[in-house]
Structures are given as structure tokens and as C-alpha cells.
Amino acid sequence: MSGVFFAYSRADHEVVTRLVVDLATHGVDVWLDQDLVGGELWWEAILRNIRNASAVVFALxxxxxxxxxxxxxxxxxxxxxxxxxxIRVGPFEGSRRFAGLGGLLDYADGEVASLARELTRCTASPVRPPDPLPEPPKLPSAYSVRPGEPAPPDLPDPAAWSRGGVFVSYRREGAGHIAGRIADRLAGRFGEGQVFIDVESIELGLDFRQVIAEAIDRCEVLLAIIGPGWSTARLSEPGDLVRVEIETALRRGIRVIPVLVDDAEMPRTKDLPASLAGLTHRHATTIRHVTFRQDVTRLVDVLGRILPNRVQD
Structure with missing residues (x-):
């Protein structure tokens, strides 16, 4: 046995490719099926590489x-x-299911080194396969395509979790008042259970960092409320919660909408950490005190088109 097999969704191909490159810098040899197409030969190659693997990574x-x-x-x-x-590579709402399976690493939190060490240990102590070998799984019916055709998209699972709702990211000083008003309007349209704003959503005694990360995973949209003084020295600190919230959403492909309040301006790329540079390319909306009702109505209408199945009756 040698090498590591990756089980992953083609929808996550870009981030998985980055992860594989990062693992390679730690000396981990990884096999991906990115050069294969659908059909029996494709499936047999996958099964053969699983049998020859020293470990399997499920990119969740x-x-x-x-x-x-x-x-x-x-x-x-x-x-x-x-x-x-x-290892989690994108939004995933089943993290707690893996508490008893050795834990779930998070690529967004830079846990590549931990994963690499674990995979290196697996490679050094390969497991002897059972004799006789178990019956291999049959080719999934939806993947029975002719050689040369691309594999179809992943199949939906009716029991899978759904993602939805809005995460409101803001600084209490300078924007706390208006963030609360915006959250109230969103809750009136989409329901309180579809709006996360930390002041009201985190129960006493819970680790707020973990709660925030899980909440972002469940959301379809993050509103980055930007008021005067938002881009402070605190933003340069890796542990700044506002920075962590927006970084997490950008990495996981969640839509981020900058919301400029109290005449604030969009921050410049040179004033942001590299991990937040993508924020400056997101189309922003403005909410002013004198036109609050009209501005929020416009924002709510936009979110209603993004979250059409989340409208409160």
C-alpha cells in the first residue's frame, strides 16, 4: 500500500486541489481521479486505488x-x-456527527499540518487487507456513461442537510445599533430562525468561535455591516472576530454582501489583510439613516430572490 486516496465532490475541485498541493509540501502523496471520466473503467480505477491506499481522506x-x-x-x-x-473543505452542516470518528479537521482553519502528520503515520503503518476482500461497490447508476463523456454532477441526497439564512457580521462599536435594526427587518421577512446575529443567537456558556463558524456554514449569505472605523487596527489581528467571520465565508464560497452604513466607504484592498482582499470585489449596498426604510426594503428584496424558499408566510 502507498499513497492517500481522496474522496471528494467535483463541486469542491478547486479547494481540494489547493489542499492536495498543501499536503504535497508536507511530503504526502495523494491520488485524485481528476483525469478520469465516467464508466466502468473509471470506477474500477477508483476501486483499485482505494485498495492500494494507505489512507483515505473524505473532503467533506x-x-x-x-x-x-x-x-x-x-x-x-x-x-x-x-x-x-x-477534513472539511466547504460548508458542511453535519460536523457533530463526526465527533466520535476521530474528529473533523477544518481546512479553513489551516489544519493541513495536523492532517499531514496523521496521514504520514498511516503510511508508515499500513493495514493488512482482509482475506477474502469484501465485495466492491457497484458502479453508481448515474455514472454509467460512455468512455470519453464527463462524469455527471453529484447525486442529491434527500436526507442531506440544507443551507439557508443570513449571517450578520458587524462591530458593536459604530454599527451595533443599525445592525440590530437590519436583523429585525430580516427576521420579520424570513423568520427569526433564519437570521444569525451573535448578541441574541449565542447561548450562555457556549464557545462563541465555534458557534459562529457553525452558523456561517448554515447560512447562504453573510452581510458585512461596514460603518465608520470598521477597518481598524483590530482587523490586522488574525483572531479578530469580524475578520474571522468574513474570511470563513469567503473561503467557503458563501455570498458576502458588504453593507455600508452611516456614510462609510468601501475599504481599499491595500488597507485589508490579504485574506479579505476578495471583499473589495463584492458589489456593495448602502443603508443611510435618512432613507433607512427604503434602503433596507431594497436589501430584503434582494435577499428574497437569493433565498426564495425562506420567505416567512
Whole structure:
């Protein structure tokens, strides 16, 4: 046995490719099926590489969890006795299910080194496969395509979690008053359960960092409320919560809408950490005190088109 097999969704191909490159810098040899197409030969190559792997990584996201091939691949590895490690590469609402499976690493939190060390240990102590080998999974019906055709998109899982709602990111000083008013209007339109604003949503005694990360994973949109003084020296600190919130949303492909309040201006790229540079390319909206009702109505209408199934009756 040698190398590491990656089970992943093609929807996460870009971030998984970055992860594989990062692992390579730690000396981890990874096999991806990115050069293969659908059909029997494709599926046989995947199964053969699973059998030859020293470990399997399940790159978890909502897309991957809905993918029938991903789940078949991981199940086959487990029946072969091959260790499986889990790392979140995108929005995923099932994190708590993995508490008893060695934990769930988070690529967005830079846990590549931890994953690399674990995979290196697996490679150094390969597991002997069972004899006889378990029956391999059959080719998923939706992937029965002719050679030369691209593999179809991942199959939806009716039992999979859905994502929706709005996360409101803001600084209390300077924008707390207007952020609360905006959240109230959103709750009136979409329901209180679809709006996360930390003051009211975090129960006493909980780790607010973990709660915030999980809330962002469940949201479709993050509103970055930017008031005067938003881009302060605190933003240069890696642990600044506003920075962490927006970084997490940008990395995980969640729509980020800058909301400029109290005549604030859009921050310049040179004034932001590199991890927030993408924020300056997001189309912003403005909410002013004198036109608050009209401005918020416009924002709510836009969110209503993004979240058409979340409108409160």
C-alpha cells in the first residue's frame, strides 16, 4: 500500500486541489481521479486505488455528503480496514456527527499540518487487507456513461442537510445599533430562525468561535455591516472576530454582501489583510439613516430572490 486516496465532490475541485498541493509540501502523496471520466473503467480505477491506499481522506462539504460515489468510496475503504480521515473543505452542516470518528479537521482553519502528520503515520503503518476482500461497490447508476463523456454532477441526497439564512457580521462599536435594526427587518421577512446575529443567537456558556463558524456554514449569505472605523487596527489581528467571520465565508464560497452604513466607504484592498482582499470585489449596498426604510426594503428584496424558499408566510 502507498499513497492517500481522496474522496471528494467535483463541486469542491478547486479547494481540494489547493489542499492536495498543501499536503504535497508536507511530503504526502495523494491520488485524485481528476483525469478520469465516467464508466466502468473509471470506477474500477477508483476501486483499485482505494485498495492500494494507505489512507483515505473524505473532503467533506454539503456537496460531498450528498455524493453517492463519495459515500460508496468511504464505505469500501472502511470495509477494507483502511483508515479514513475527515477534513472539511466547504460548508458542511453535519460536523457533530463526526465527533466520535476521530474528529473533523477544518481546512479553513489551516489544519493541513495536523492532517499531514496523521496521514504520514498511516503510511508508515499500513493495514493488512482482509482475506477474502469484501465485495466492491457497484458502479453508481448515474455514472454509467460512455468512455470519453464527463462524469455527471453529484447525486442529491434527500436526507442531506440544507443551507439557508443570513449571517450578520458587524462591530458593536459604530454599527451595533443599525445592525440590530437590519436583523429585525430580516427576521420579520424570513423568520427569526433564519437570521444569525451573535448578541441574541449565542447561548450562555457556549464557545462563541465555534458557534459562529457553525452558523456561517448554515447560512447562504453573510452581510458585512461596514460603518465608520470598521477597518481598524483590530482587523490586522488574525483572531479578530469580524475578520474571522468574513474570511470563513469567503473561503467557503458563501455570498458576502458588504453593507455600508452611516456614510462609510468601501475599504481599499491595500488597507485589508490579504485574506479579505476578495471583499473589495463584492458589489456593495448602502443603508443611510435618512432613507433607512427604503434602503433596507431594497436589501430584503434582494435577499428574497437569493433565498426564495425562506420567505416567512
Amino acid at each position: 462539504s454539503n456537496h460531498a455528503w450528498r455524493s453517492e460515489p463519495c459515500r460508496l468510496e468511504v464505505d469500501y475503504a472502511q470495509r477494507l480496514g483502511i483508515p479514513v480521515r475527515y
